[in-house]
Structure formats: structure tokens, C-alpha cells
Amino acid sequence: MPIATLDLLDGCMDWAGGVVAGIRVEQRDAATPCPEFTVEGLIAHLIDGLTWYGQLPAGGPTDPREATGPDLRRVPYADAFDAARSTTGRTWTPVHLADTYALPFGETSGTGITEYMIVETLGHGWDLAVAAGQPINVAPDLAEAALTTAHGLGEQTLRAEGMMADAATVPAHAPAISRFVAFLGRQPPSWTTPR
Numbered sequence: 001m002p003i004a005t006l007d008l009l010d011g012c013m014d015w016a017g018g019v020v021a022g023i024r025v026e027q028r029d030a031a032t033p034c035p036e037f038t039v040e041g042l043i044a045h046l047i048d049g050l051t052w053y054g055q056l057p058a059g060g061p062t063d064p065r066e067a068t069g070p071d072l073r074r075v076p077y078a079d080a081f082d083a084a085r086s087t088t089g090r091t092w093t094p095v096h097l098a099d100t101y102a103l104p105f106g107e108t109s110g111t112g113i114t115e116y117m118i119v120e121t122l123g124h125g126w127d128l129a130v131a132a133g134q135p136i137n138v139a140p141d142l143a144e145a146a147l148t149t150a151h152g153l154g155e156q157t158l159r160a161e162g163m164m165a166d167a168a169t170v171p172a173h174a175p176a177i178s179r180f181v182a183f184l185g186r187q188p189p190s191w192t193t194p195r
Helices: 005-021 039-058 077-091 110-132 140-153 176-183
Strands: 100-103 106-109
Touching: 005 039, 005 077, 005 110, 005 140, 039 077, 039 110, 100 110, 106 110, 110 140, 110 176, 140 176
Parallel strands: none
Antiparallel strands: 100 106
């Protein structure tokens, strides 16, 4: 049975939250597979996105650039992530998935926004785990469901300017999480943390 949309996002946040909690302060300036971000910059990006997403059904800004999380130099990473996650749990219900939101790039359903957040959360969680040298122990069913979700977003959405790179090639028998991140343009077998 497929994982329901909000349950899938919750599973992705659960895994990514564990990664964030395991990041040490001395890793904040490390490079990540997402080349424009350091570890701390990517955590901030992820938390800002979840903050925006969590505020949206309650009348928050429709432009993601207008919602930001706390100053991560003052608030522990895990606390900031948990606060953003808690907001999404309070504000998003299955009813909101059918709502339509007027975003800067066009009207989008709550389902569409949530599906994008699934891809964003698991993808950047993987980026952070790799950058911090943590194990990539994503449950196969979670990664398979996220991969199906990513395919469902469509190439135009996924590969829009400033979004994901072209898909990388991995063997068909590769673990589900490797196939997922490769679809997002990551190179799972070859990316290593710069020394």
C-alpha cells in the first residue's frame, strides 16, 4: 500500500531531523553535495523551507523567500529543525492537500507543494548526511516512495532554473536512496567530503 503524502513527508522529516541532530558545530562550514551551500547554509535552507511550508495553510506568506527560521548561530540545529517540523504537524491536514495556493510561480495544490517538500527534505537530508560523514540508512520503502514522488513532479518542475540538476546514472539494482538522489542529479558513488 502506498505511503500517504503527509505520512511520507513525516517519514522524510524524521530521517532528516536525525541527520541534523547528529551534525557537530565544527562541521558548520563543511562543503555539501549541494555546491552553493555549506552544511550550516543547507540546514538553514531546509529549515527556512519547512518554516514557510508550515506557515502556508495558516495564512503565512505565499513566497518562500519571505519566511525564515531562527538564527542558527543562536539556536541549536536540532531545536530549530524540530520547531519547524512541529509547525507543519499542527497546520497541515489532509484537507489542506486539496486547497490551492497562489505561489509566485503559479497556483499549486497543497498536494503538489507537499510532494515537493518530500523531495526537498529527503534530498537535502542526504546531502547533509554525506557532508557530515553519517550513514545513509534510509528505509527502502521511504526512498522508493520519495523517488516515485520525484518522478511525479515532472521534469519541468524538477529541472526548473535553480532547482535540480539533470539526473545522474546509477545501476538499476542500486539502493533506492541512491536511485532517488541520482534522479535529483547527485552522484552517490563518487561524491566525497572535501578535506
